[in-house]
Amino acid sequence: MIKIKSYPLSDDQINDYLLRIGDLNTRISSESCFNNNRPLHLEIGCGNGHFLLARSQNYPQINFMGIDISRKRILKTIYKLAKINSPNVQTILGESKSLLEQAFADKSIDTCYLNFPDPWPKRKHHKNRLMKKDFLDLLHEKLTANGRFLAVSDHESYFLEILDLLENDNRFVNGLSTRYSNEFEAYEPSLFEEKWRQEGREIYYLKFIKNE
Numbered sequence: 001m002i003k004i005k006s007y008p009l010s011d012d013q014i015n016d017y018l019l020r021i022g023d024l025n026t027r028i029s030s031e032s033c034f035n036n037n038r039p040l041h042l043e044i045g046c047g048n049g050h051f052l053l054a055r056s057q058n059y060p061q062i063n064f065m066g067i068d069i070s071r072k073r074i075l076k077t078i079y080k081l082a083k084i085n086s087p088n089v090q091t092i093l094g095e096s097k098s099l100l101e102q103a104f105a106d107k108s109i110d111t112c113y114l115n116f117p118d119p120w121p122k123r124k125h126h127k128n129r130l131m132k133k134d135f136l137d138l139l140h141e142k143l144t145a146n147g148r149f150l151a152v153s154d155h156e157s158y159f160l161e162i163l164d165l166l167e168n169d170n171r172f173v174n175g176l177s178t179r180y181s182n183e184f185e186a187y188e189p190s191l192f193e194e195k196w197r198q199e200g201r202e203i204y205y206l207k208f209i210k211n212e
């Protein structure tokens with residue numbers, strides 16, 4: 001039994017929702033992790049699982065995977081998933097870029113969500129931002145044909161940097177009728193979205209589709 005704050009989690013509950021890469025003898029795909037061929041949706045930096053939980057409940061016919069680098073956040077996510085029984089969700093504890101590179105099968109991800117990536121606001125820390133050309137190359141490799149990438153942020157300059165990267169990459173096409181949007185219909189809010197909306201911050205959304 002593991003305790004995170006007041007949340008007790010049994011080993012069985014953790015085993016049900018935590019994918020341990022070392023235990024896999026093949027790369028991650030719907031088939032290898034969910035024993036079916038349903039579309040696989042990946043959330044990068046799923047935090048406490050707010051979005052993952054709501055989205056997976058609304059789309060039970062889709063397989064969801066959440067990655068986060070924080071053990072505490074993954075355990076909080078698992079606690080929520082276990083409480084409502086979520087057979088279409090798995091989580092992975094780890095760094096998303098290396099996991100994508102080393103653990104996911106090519107063309108295995110139908111949709112990838114990036115909700116409120118850490119903006120590293122200080123210029124000297126910009127190098128730590130996740131979304132760069134090499135990450136986009138990886139994403140392109142792992143998305144299925146016509147796979148989708150959705151990103152959301154309250155940080156205008158980082159958001160515009162991501163948008164610029166995608167707009168200048170002819171392997172992707174914009175999936176919205178505008179460059180970006182400040183509203184996304186039928187998009188479950190993450191914890192950060194709820195928090196920043198309450199503060200009155202503007203939220204930016206983009207959606208791009210792999211061009212093949």
Ligand SMILES: C[S@@+](CC[C@H](N)C(=O)[O-])C[C@H]1O[C@@H](n2cnc3c(N)ncnc32)[C@H](O)[C@@H]1O
Pocket residue numbers: 044045046047048050067068069070073094095096097114115116117118130190191192193
């Ligand atoms: C600003 S929080 C947003 C959390 C959640 N997506 C939301 O919108 O409420 C960023 C999250 O990304 C995770 N994270 C940051 N860098 C990561 C990386 N390289 N790989 C996996 N997770 C990462 C952090 O631990 C944190 O949970």
